[in-house]
Amino acid sequence: MKIGTVKEIKNQEYRVGLTPDNVKAYVSHGHEVYVEKGAGLGSGFSNEQYKKAGAKILNSAKQVWEKVDMMVKVKEPLKPEYKYFREDLIIYTYLHLAADQELTDKMLKSKVAGVAYETLIEKDGSIPLLVPMSQIAGRLSIQEGAKYLEKRFGGSGVLLSGVPGTAKANVVILGAGTVGENACRIAVGMGANVTILDVNLKRLEYLDHIYGSRIQTLMSNDQNIENAVKDADLVVGAVLIPGKSAPKLFKKRYLKQMKAGSVFVDVAIDQGGSGETSHMTTHDDPIYIVDKIVHYCVGNMPGAVPRTSTIALTNTTLSYGLQIAKYGLAKACKKNDVIYSAINTYKGKLTCKNVADSFKGYKYTDIKELI
Ligand SMILES: NC(=O)c1ccc[n+]([C@@H]2O[C@H](COP(=O)([O-])OP(=O)(O)OC[C@H]3O[C@@H](n4cnc5c(N)ncnc54)[C@H](O)[C@@H]3O)[C@@H](O)[C@H]2O)c1
DSSP states (O other): OEEEEOOOOSTTOOOOSOOHHHHHHHHHTTOEEEEETTTTGGGTOOHHHHHHHTOEEESSHHHHHHHOSEEEOSSOOOHHHHTTOOTTOEEEEOOOGGGOHHHHHHHHHHTOEEEEGGGOOOTTSOOTTTHHHHHHHHHHHHHHHHHHTSGGGTOOOOOTTOOTTSOOOEEEEEOOSHHHHHHHHHHHHTTOEEEEEESOHHHHHHHHHHHGGGEEEEEOOHHHHHHHHHTOSEEEEOOOOTTSOOOOOBOHHHHHHSOTTOEEEEGGGGGTOSBTTOOOBBTTBOEEEETTEEEEOBTTGGGGSHHHHHHHHHHHHHHHHHHHHHHOHHHHHHHSGGGGGGEEEETTEEOOHHHHHHSTTOOBOOHHHHO
16 A cells, blocks of 8 residues: 655644654555655654655655655644545544534545544554653643743742742642543652542553552542642642533632742643633743633643654654554454444545534434445
């Protein structure tokens, strides 16, 4: 199969769909790989590295789109890319179609096959291509929180670990899933006092088992949250109720009870936010202050560390990509039926139920009727 990747054209997006190591893997399995010149520079991969790995470098995105059977990307295609859609093309990337009716229409009309990272569901119910981004956002939440506690950003001027003879900072994490667990790991590592809350006792038991007396686990309810955040220097919003907007656990009235200059990092902002005072911010302008509490609400946190994010993402996308390349999309589904779940559009039909339910008058077709 001919596989390719292009430079992402979304604002501030520096990740890339294939690393030189990925290229080597595809080439060693007998495939041809085409890379747009400069596609990997934002993640620190040079054209030379891709060439050495066996890729052919093409001067323009147009040339790559027109050449390949499968385009491996990071973000959903944007308007200037719609013209490259065609029936015999597979696009393997984050698609988030439920948020983009125009893109959905273009994909259906062109009959391009859309294979979405975010809907690939493994047999145990996990979504492996989302996990690495949550791991990164969780770990970054503490790094960013520590930075914005600095005085020059409006923070209280507290060092997370403290030093001998001073108090450690109190970190409160709302949600003990992938983001929460990774935030916990870094906060403990930096020497803070950590309290983590969840409604799922199994998650709390798991973290208690790992960290023992180093952390405080608490059932998530209004009273426990209010008590915990009153003394917090840093609060991380890390909750998720799949398919729904995030519950507003961090109430506006808490702000006035907290120490001035404390920081709220709302990782769940991409699902509407877990704070009543949260609104989405960008890497260019990441924070704002409400009632003396610094809010950090960046919707694409992993974009701050594109090199790590690219490598972490492609570590998980490669194995499914290799299966699709080896067998073709239809046969790959028969060999590994979890791949069915990733197909959102196929031969002009909408094959993801959640996407079909998001728009009025769109018909869902079970992919197994088509393949
Ligand atoms: N901003 C970003 O750049 C970025 C990056 C990655 C992930 N995210 C978002 O972070 C959020 C968390 O993702 P995740 O992968 O950790 O999800 P997850 O499913 O692994 O964990 C979510 C946790 O929230 C818990 N929860 C649900 N309701 C709760 C409540 N009322 N109180 C306390 N806990 C509750 C669940 O039990 C679960 O353990 C999601 O919205 C995800 O989209 C954002």
